[in-house]
Amino acid sequence: MVSVASLLLEGSLPRLEVRLLLQAVLQCSLTTLISAPERCLGEEEIAHFQALQARRQRGEPMAYLLGEREFYGLSFLTTPAVLIPRPETEELVDWALETSAPLASLHCLDLGTGSGALALSLQYHRPHWQVSATDHSAAALALAKENAARLLPSSGPVLNWYLGNWFEALPKGETFDLILSNPPYIAAADPHLDRGDLRFEPRQALTAGPSGTEDLAHIIAQAPLWLKPGGKLRVEHGFDQGEFCRSCFLRAGFTQVTTRTDLAGLERLTGGQRS
The missing domain is CATH 1.10.260 (434 Repressor (Amino-terminal Domain))
Structure with missing residues (x-):
C-alpha cells in the first residue's frame, strides 16, 4: 500500500x-x-x-497540473490555452485601482485577457466599473468567461467579452477611461522560450515578432483612438523595454508618461494619459 x-x-x-x-x-x-x-x-x-x-x-508547470493559479487573491482556472498569471502583473492591477477614487465609475478595457486575470480582478474589486475584455483566442475567452462565472456574483455586473485581435475586436465608437494590457513582449528567438514554464505556455501569447515589441508599439499607437479625453493606458513590458515604450507613448501624444519598477527594481510597467 x-x-x-x-x-x-x-x-x-x-x-x-x-x-x-x-x-x-x-x-x-x-x-x-x-x-x-x-x-x-x-x-x-x-x-x-x-x-x-x-x-x-x-517540467510541466504546476499551474497546468493543478488547473488553477492564484492572482490578486482570486483563484483562476488555468489551462495551456492561456498564460499562467504571474505576481508581477498584479502591479498592473494596483496601478489601475489607483487611477481614480474607489467610488468613481470607469469604463475599462483589458486587451488580451487570457484567463481573465486583469479584467476579473478589476471587476471583483470595483464592481461599479464597467469592464470589457478582448482576446484573439476563442479558447482563452471561453476560459475567462468560466472564471467570471466562478468568481463574480451572479447578480453582479456583466463584463463585455470580445473575440478578436486587439482593438479590432471592439465595436466602432467604443471609448474607455482606462485600458490595460499585458501583451506578448518576448522576442521570437529569445532562448528563454525553451526554458522553464515558458516551454509549455502558448507561444502566440508570449512572442510578438523578431524584436518582441511589435504588439506593444501597435497598442500604444492605436490606444488614443479608443480612449476618452484624459483616459489612461497602462501596459506591462519586458525589463529592458521601458525606454522603447516611453518613446512610443510620447510619439502617440500621451502626457504624464511614467514607468514603474517591480520589486527587483526593473522597469516593467509604463503608462500615460491621453491629452
Missing part, C-alpha cells in the same frame, strides 16, 4: 509540490492531508498521482 507519508518522503519532487499534487488527487485541504499521513491511496488515486508526478518531472 502507498501512503501519503511515503509519497511525501520519497523525494522525487520537492515536498511542497508533492503536497499540492496529493491535494489535487485526493480533493482535500492541506490540513486534512497532513493530519492523516497514514492514509493509503487507492489504485486509481495512485495512477492519477503518478501521472501528474511524471508530467511535473518533465
Whole structure:
C-alpha cells in the first residue's frame, strides 16, 4: 500500500509540490492531508498521482497540473490555452485601482485577457466599473468567461467579452477611461522560450515578432483612438523595454508618461494619459 507519508518522503519532487499534487488527487485541504499521513491511496488515486508526478518531472508547470493559479487573491482556472498569471502583473492591477477614487465609475478595457486575470480582478474589486475584455483566442475567452462565472456574483455586473485581435475586436465608437494590457513582449528567438514554464505556455501569447515589441508599439499607437479625453493606458513590458515604450507613448501624444519598477527594481510597467 502507498501512503501519503511515503509519497511525501520519497523525494522525487520537492515536498511542497508533492503536497499540492496529493491535494489535487485526493480533493482535500492541506490540513486534512497532513493530519492523516497514514492514509493509503487507492489504485486509481495512485495512477492519477503518478501521472501528474511524471508530467511535473518533465517540467510541466504546476499551474497546468493543478488547473488553477492564484492572482490578486482570486483563484483562476488555468489551462495551456492561456498564460499562467504571474505576481508581477498584479502591479498592473494596483496601478489601475489607483487611477481614480474607489467610488468613481470607469469604463475599462483589458486587451488580451487570457484567463481573465486583469479584467476579473478589476471587476471583483470595483464592481461599479464597467469592464470589457478582448482576446484573439476563442479558447482563452471561453476560459475567462468560466472564471467570471466562478468568481463574480451572479447578480453582479456583466463584463463585455470580445473575440478578436486587439482593438479590432471592439465595436466602432467604443471609448474607455482606462485600458490595460499585458501583451506578448518576448522576442521570437529569445532562448528563454525553451526554458522553464515558458516551454509549455502558448507561444502566440508570449512572442510578438523578431524584436518582441511589435504588439506593444501597435497598442500604444492605436490606444488614443479608443480612449476618452484624459483616459489612461497602462501596459506591462519586458525589463529592458521601458525606454522603447516611453518613446512610443510620447510619439502617440500621451502626457504624464511614467514607468514603474517591480520589486527587483526593473522597469516593467509604463503608462500615460491621453491629452
